[in-house]
Amino acid sequence: MNTPKYISANRAAEILGVTRRTIFRKLDAGLLTRYAMGGLLRLDENELHAVMAAANRNTADD
16 A cells, blocks of 8 residues: 555645535545644655556446
8 A cells, every 4th residue: 555645635636637616525525535734735656646647447338
């Protein structure tokens, strides 16, 4: 298993090429996990890439 690499919601949005609001929608829908670190919201970059890969596989199957 990969060591978690925690990133901000802004960085996650940059990686995905979406808005910060989209990241929060994915968090609210339970598609991404939020981690609180020192009062800051963080996401695991490895999880983000896994979610992207799964979405790409599902899109390819359609």
